[in-house]
Amino acid sequence: MTTLPPMIHVVDDDESLRTALLRLLGAAGFEARGYASTGDFLLQPPPDRPGCLLLDVRMPGPSGLDLQATLRCQSNPLPVVFLTGYADVTASVRAMKAGAVDFLTKPVEREALFEALQRALDRDAAQRVARAEAERLRAAFAALTPRERAVFDRIVAGQINKQIADTLGIAERTVKLQRAQLMAKLGANSAAELGRLAERLQHLPD
Amino acid sequence: MTTLPPMIHVVDDDESLRTALLRLLGAAGFEARGYASTGDFLLQPPPDRPGCLLLDVRMPGPSGLDLQATLRCQSNPLPVVFLTGYADVTASVRAMKAGAVDFLTKPVEREALFEALQRALDRDAAQRVARAEAERLRAAFAALTPRERAVFDRIVAGQINKQIADTLGIAERTVKLQRAQLMAKLGANSAAELGRLAERLQHLPD
DNA sequence: GAGACTATTGGACGAAAGGGCAATGGAGCT
DNA sequence: AGCTCCATTGCCCTTTCGTCCAATAGTCTC
Structure with a gap:
């Protein structure tokens, strides 16, 4: 660029x-x-x-x-x-x-x-x-499937995989998989980074 | 109030x-x-x-x-x-x-x-x-000891306990303890919340 | 020096996370 | 039907986290 x-x-x-x-x-x-x-x-x-x-x-x-x-x-x-x-x-x-x-x-x-x-x-x-920063963030989140987005929301809400699986009515193994997938899509390497992304997303004009 | x-x-x-x-x-x-x-x-x-x-x-x-x-x-x-x-x-x-x-x-x-x-x-x-929000945040972080603050920084940087212990030259056991202490002081229940706090702290005027 | 207090560490255990492998089952296409 | 593709799941294993109890070393106060 x-x-x-x-x-x-x-x-x-x-x-x-x-x-x-x-x-x-x-x-x-x-x-x-x-x-x-x-x-x-x-x-x-x-x-x-x-x-x-x-x-x-x-x-x-x-x-x-x-x-x-x-x-x-x-x-x-x-x-x-x-x-x-x-x-x-x-x-x-x-x-x-x-x-x-x-x-x-x-x-x-x-x-x-x-x-x-x-x-x-x-x-x-x-x-x-x-x-540019906001656009990258928005694009990354737009690439998430609805289920991945739901898992993301619950992760940043502090829920553990077992609870997420329970509330979403799916298996814990699936939660783990979607968790790994969404972290890959968002380029995050830790739960802390997910929290940072959530905070930034929340403060975007929308 | x-x-x-x-x-x-x-x-x-x-x-x-x-x-x-x-x-x-x-x-x-x-x-x-x-x-x-x-x-x-x-x-x-x-x-x-x-x-x-x-x-x-x-x-x-x-x-x-x-x-x-x-x-x-x-x-x-x-x-x-x-x-x-x-x-x-x-x-x-x-x-x-x-x-x-x-x-x-x-x-x-x-x-x-x-x-x-x-x-x-x-x-x-x-x-x-x-x-008021900013003040609460600042006060919470001011209550951290320097070591806890160092551990916090590395957690939100995505390091795991073992790496943190290594870079700080202390035992992993100690990192775990300080991690628990700083999370209690900050009122955080998950690593994701720590990330959110870090993001908010970074955007405070200072 | 005695006592209190804090920071640090070791060992250990259960819970949780992360991931590999294979099987299931449904949607869509030929 | 036969097939692929993909989401979902179960099983198993390793690593990491969270937390218990106990112990050590250093600092501060009296």
Whole structure:
């Protein structure tokens, strides 16, 4: 899994500002791409690649806040930094409550912008790691048969094989077999690891 | 552990507004208390009691943001809702980044205020549950001797008693004893539970 | 030094876990 | 029916776990 360099998506209807931002970001070593509107960005779905968004708030058509709300519903949303010319407290609070990394006002200082974008990229990287981890976990559990899953639940509940066999109405030998199978599927080498997996699974968004 | 009803701490230098807010909150069934300044609030440290803060931003002396920053450093900070008469995007973003529940502007609508305060109280309740849980966990682990802790680490790493005895340079018999002791101290009945505890401990802020 | 206390160890026993081998029985396919 | 495939089970064996009683060595207190 080769990690692509991150890309910053700049959505602003002011073309001169947009190109200036792209040039500034490019000069700083960032890969960046511009979009004249929310629709432009949604029409060109970027490949699943590390990055973040730099959004204007007020634009003809859907606003930056609308775009943020839309992206939040999808599976792998990129972190958002807002950059607006209008001092709108309501919008800023709404954006931050919706998870924006920062909400900057034009004219923006170079350092403030870069600092915010870097935080957004860091957050994206962290989210990617966490999502990949969650995905692996989910896939591993999805590979379990219903019976294996039932045995798993009772193991982590502290039951011993005999009790599990009893409550499930199957032979203890079968429990042992399914126990070995589920541990193999989950890549666990001990009951303690099963407990750790159970705890992590429980705390996954679902 | 009897849960006291939550209290809303209103910090605002405008006395007429403050009393109006207290009356409004009282009429809505909230327990509320007023403070004329940040210093007043800090001088009267409220007992550790469920609640939240309703803060003005601009006040003579330390601002609401200063108070928020100070409270964030203590162990059990109450959630903060800001209520300000000045439309200051910079302040609102700073407040939200620092974890404020909401940032409202005067004049505020009744429902918006109550909704924000309710969210703050809900967050406080959730934080209290999480903190109590974390505290219990930490206390349980603090009761372990260094040797028991070492054995615990190796158990959750998947080592069996014989290996643990070998790496620690002690007899297997001793490992068994310490294993039983640490499980008793942690209230665990199975290796799987030890794994769960290890996972939870790892994700505690520390 | 005597006594108390803790940590550690040895030996031993029953229960449980892990796994190999073979048999059973049902579902599905030819 | 004949066949394979797979889940289930019984039997047996070894290893590990959990726990009993007893004993040793070291530390701390009086």
